[in-house]
Amino acid sequence: MSQGPGSRLLAKIHHRVSLVLTEDAPLAEELLARKKLSQELLGRLSDRVLLVRPGRVNAVVDELRRMGQTPRVLGSKDCRDDRASR
Amino acid sequence: MTAHPDNGWAERLDKTLDSYDVVALRTIAERLCSISIRLPAETLRQQIATALRNAPLIDRRLRELAPAAQRLLQMLAQYGRCDWDLASLTILVGVLGAGIDVLQTLADLGFLMPVNEPEGRRRHSIPLISVTEDLNDYSYFVPPSVLNRARLVPPSYPRAEVQTIECEPAEILESDGWEIPLRLAAAWQMLLDPSFRFKFDRNPRSKAVQRAKTDPILNGPFVAAAGEPLEMGFLIFDWAKASGLIIRGPDHWLAGPWPLDWRLDLPHLLASLWRALPKLWIWSPEPSAGLPRSGTMLGFRWAYPLILSILADLAPKSWVKIDDLARWSVGRFTDNFYPVSKGNWIENMVWSVLFPLRIVQAARYDDEWIIRLSALGRWLAGDGPSPTFATTVPKPILVQPNYDVLVLRDGLTPSLLAEISSIGEWQSLGSACVMRLTEQSVYRGLELGREGEQVLQFLSRHSARELPDNVVASIRSWSRKRDRILVYSDATVVEFLSASDTDEALRRGLIDVKLSDHFGLIRDENRLDYRQIRLLARRNFDQPPEPCLTVAEDGLEIRVDLSRSDLMLEVDLHQIAELIEIKGVGKRFRLTRQSLQRALANGWTHSRLDSWFRERSGFSLSAAGTLLALPDGAISLQVRNLWVVSVNDPWLAAGLIQWPNTRHLIQEQLSPTTFTIAAKDLPLFQQALAEIGQQVEIDRPEVDT
Numbered sequence: 001m002s003q004g005p006g007s008r009l010l011a012k013i014h015h016r017v018s019l020v021l022t023e024d025a026p027l028a029e030e031l032l033a034r035k036k037l038s039q040e041l042l043g044r045l046s047d048r049v050l051l052v053r054p055g056r057v058n059a060v061v062d063e064l065r066r067m068g069q070t071p072r073v074l075g076s077k078d079c080r081d082d083r084a085s086r
Numbered sequence: 087m088t089a090h091p092d093n094g095w096a097e098r099l100d101k102t103l104d105s106y107d108v109v110a111l112r113t114i115a116e117r118l119c120s121i122s123i124r125l126p127a128e129t130l131r132q133q134i135a136t137a138l139r140n141a142p143l144i145d146r147r148l149r150e151l152a153p154a155a156q157r158l159l160q161m162l163a164q165y166g167r168c169d170w171d172l173a174s175l176t177i178l179v180g181v182l183g184a185g186i187d188v189l190q191t192l193a194d195l196g197f198l199m200p201v202n203e204p205e206g207r208r209r210h211s212i213p214l215i216s217v218t219e220d221l222n223d224y225s226y227f228v229p230p231s232v233l234n235r236a237r238l239v240p241p242s243y244p245r246a247e248v249q250t251i252e253c254e255p256a257e258i259l260e261s262d263g264w265e266i267p268l269r270l271a272a273a274w275q276m277l278l279d280p281s282f283r284f285k286f287d288r289n290p291r292s293k294a295v296q297r298a299k300t301d302p303i304l305n306g307p308f309v310a311a312a313g314e315p316l317e318m319g320f321l322i323f324d325w326a327k328a329s330g331l332i333i334r335g336p337d338h339w340l341a342g343p344w345p346l347d348w349r350l351d352l353p354h355l356l357a358s359l360w361r362a363l364p365k366l367w368i369w370s371p372e373p374s375a376g377l378p379r380s381g382t383m384l385g386f387r388w389a390y391p392l393i394l395s396i397l398a399d400l401a402p403k404s405w406v407k408i409d410d411l412a413r414w415s416v417g418r419f420t421d422n423f424y425p426v427s428k429g430n431w432i433e434n435m436v437w438s439v440l441f442p443l444r445i446v447q448a449a450r451y452d453d454e455w456i457i458r459l460s461a462l463g464r465w466l467a468g469d470g471p472s473p474t475f476a477t478t479v480p481k482p483i484l485v486q487p488n489y490d491v492l493v494l495r496d497g498l499t500p501s502l503l504a505e506i507s508s509i510g511e512w513q514s515l516g517s518a519c520v521m522r523l524t525e526q527s528v529y530r531g532l533e534l535g536r537e538g539e540q541v542l543q544f545l546s547r548h549s550a551r552e553l554p555d556n557v558v559a560s561i562r563s564w565s566r567k568r569d570r571i572l573v574y575s576d577a578t579v580v581e582f583l584s585a586s587d588t589d590e591a592l593r594r595g596l597i598d599v600k601l602s603d604h605f606g607l608i609r610d611e612n613r614l615d616y617r618q619i620r621l622l623a624r625r626n627f628d629q630p631p632e633p634c635l636t637v638a639e640d641g642l643e644i645r646v647d648l649s650r651s652d653l654m655l656e657v658d659l660h661q662i663a664e665l666i667e668i669k670g671v672g673k674r675f676r677l678t679r680q681s682l683q684r685a686l687a688n689g690w691t692h693s694r695l696d697s698w699f700r701e702r703s704g705f706s707l708s709a710a711g712t713l714l715a716l717p718d719g720a721i722s723l724q725v726r727n728l729w730v731v732s733v734n735d736p737w738l739a740a741g742l743i744q745w746p747n748t749r750h751l752i753q754e755q756l757s758p759t760t761f762t763i764a765a766k767d768l769p770l771f772q773q774a775l776a777e778i779g780q781q782v783e784i785d786r787p788e789v790d791t
Contacts, residue, residue, distance in 0.1 A: 011580050011591075013580055013581075013610070013621065019573075019607075020574075021601070023569070045601060068527040
């Protein structure tokens with residue numbers, strides 16, 4: 001689709017997206033297999049990318065931690081992670 | 087301490103003057119500035135604001151005040167806090183043997199101003215309140231400029247009549263000042279645990295109350311063994327709230343960012359904690375039978391400046407018995423403001439606040455406890471230089487192979503305490519405190535904005551010995567584990583029309599992460615270089631889906647309107663259809679039997695497919711789509727050999743259907759002018775019509791049986 005090295009790329013932008021990016025596809029499968037977690041997810045954008053229902057990021061993070069996972073949370077919506085930083 | 091810090095009160099002074107009506111302004115202008123002519127309100131405000139910054143004028147007015155009023159201001163200045171609830175001020179003037187008119191006098195001078203006005207109307211008078219009133223409705227402040235001058239007015243009020251003791255005790259006990267900060271850090275750490283939902287409620291069975299009462303770290307003994315503190319668990323949580331270390335969340339309290347005072351040295355941190363005490367709400371130095379105190383009428387907020395002033399009046403080397411202070415306090419308070427006056431609140435305040443905060447020293451004399459201000463206490467009272475508590479251990483941390491970390495108090499600083507509390511879990515707070523590094527504690531530290539290597543560097547920098555290899559390996563492993571799952575709460579996703587475009591975007595640095603062949607992620611939307619993008623559309627992820635598909639006439643081909651499509655469309659379409667083509671700004675998909683059967687096998691239902699199409703295109707799943715979505719053997723078809731009879735008029739068809747001679751031969755009416763008859767019945771049909779003089783024209787098709 002690009003016309004040349006300096007050309008502009010046709011694109012559409014999606015703002016305020018909540019998603020989970022896993023290290024590999026089997027880990028994404030493992031997360032999807034967890035019923036409580038899958039209820040908070042909209043679906044799979046790719047084999048490693050899971051879309052989170054709007055407004056449910058905190059629930060997803062809580063459930064991941066209950067599973068024993070230690071997710072890195074990135075972004076400004078989660079006030080719990082921002083509020084205690086120095 | 088020297089000049090009283092402003093902390094924004096000068097600005098508040100101007101705002102408060104704005105809220106005064108002209109009557110109040112005239113009163114203040116007359117008393118403060120001796121202005122008796124009637125001036126406009128704005129002029130009066132300016133005159134008063136200027137006068138309240140005029141040191142010689144303030145000094146004159148201070149000297150004209152009654153001794154009790156002077157003493158009150160000096161106590162507040164000595165304590166170092168501008169704002170007080172009205173009940174505390176009332177009690178203090180009561181202790182000084184004066185009445186509420188003292189406060190009125192100060193208000194009329196502009197030396198006492200309301201912090202908030204509950205009814206929203208302008209006023210300046212001090213209301214009379216009863217002990218059941220809500221204290222928060224009535225708060226007042228003294229302008230810092232007035233407090234700064236009040237400290238310099240020679241004292242005219244007689245000192246408290248308490249017996250002093252001149253002696254040189256063999257052993258003088260003084261806390262190292264770390265008891266309260268360590269416990270505050272431990273309380274802060276507890277609130278990092280999302281399962282510990284702390285609320286300041288009065289339910290004795292609540293988890294928070296039970297934990298406050300029984301937690302061994304919060305309620306553990308002090309290193310310098312002296313008297314027994316009271317309800318330290320409640321005090322610490324209350325103090326953490328009062329000092330801003332914990333903050334209010336949506337439904338419970340949370341660990342907040344470390345206040346700036348935790349970056350100062352220990353004396354200044356202790357001073358800041360001392361000044362936060364009037365904001366305590368549930369703790370009280372009166373014994374409470376195990377329950378947190380309600381926000382009772384007083385909370386003993388007035389007691390802190392009072393105690394400090396009494397102790398500051400003593401000669402530096404003089405002592406006073408705690409019991410003598412208690413006896414002095416009995417009878418000082420009227421029934422209107424303090425129903426129970428046993429005096430033992432002083433002892434509780436000494437052992438719970440003054441001693442652990444290193445404000446007083448303690449010693450034994452004649453089997454009784456005696457106290458006096460420490461160097462820190464003298465400094466807080468404005469009677470001595472700022473003490474320096476030099477750290478004697480430059481590297482106070484010792485990390486052990488069992489993941490325990492020994493922390494020597496002699497090497498602590500407030501910022502070090504804050505940092506280490508962020509990555510470990512306190513186990514005990516003795517002269518050598520013990521903390522443990524766990525996967526969860528390190529993970530919490532990483533979530534607070536640190537990287538694994540930063541944690542290791544921090545520990546190495548402050549550690550007397552090299553870090554154990556297993557601890558280093560574990561921290562690195564825990565740090566790596568955290569990167570196995572990334573949760574983006576507010577990312578920007580860019581959708582490209584081809585895989586090559588996505589790769590090109592990654593190569594140019596337009597996107598940070600390639601999510602799939604057509605999607606890339608940008609961590610910071612502000613970094614997106616729009617000059618390299620030709621924008622098709624933009625959309626918020628949390629917008630509800632809207633119709634963005636058109637289905638072709640064949641009922642199977644789907645065209646996507648990219649300007650209205652959302653991310654989930656892509657996810658769903660790949661589950662139910664096959665991508666045919668991306669051309670220009672359009673995408674085409676096609677429903678096939680394979681794609682639909684695959685979708686049904688993966689959890690889609692017919693009903694869901696139908697509602698999805700209605701949502702996305704405005705119409706139900708097409709008939710062709712419905713047909714392809716049917717399972718094997720779902721339909722049965724019948725092929726019959728029939729003649730179709732067509733007539734010119736509906737009445738003729740109706741007549742043939744009604745006439746008994748032909749009615750039984752007709753199979754099915756297809757339309758008002760056509761019907762079918764079985765092939766075997768054609769001759770009978772012809773014969774019946776011949777009997778009424780009619781002929782049948784037969785169009786003989788090629789019938790392939």
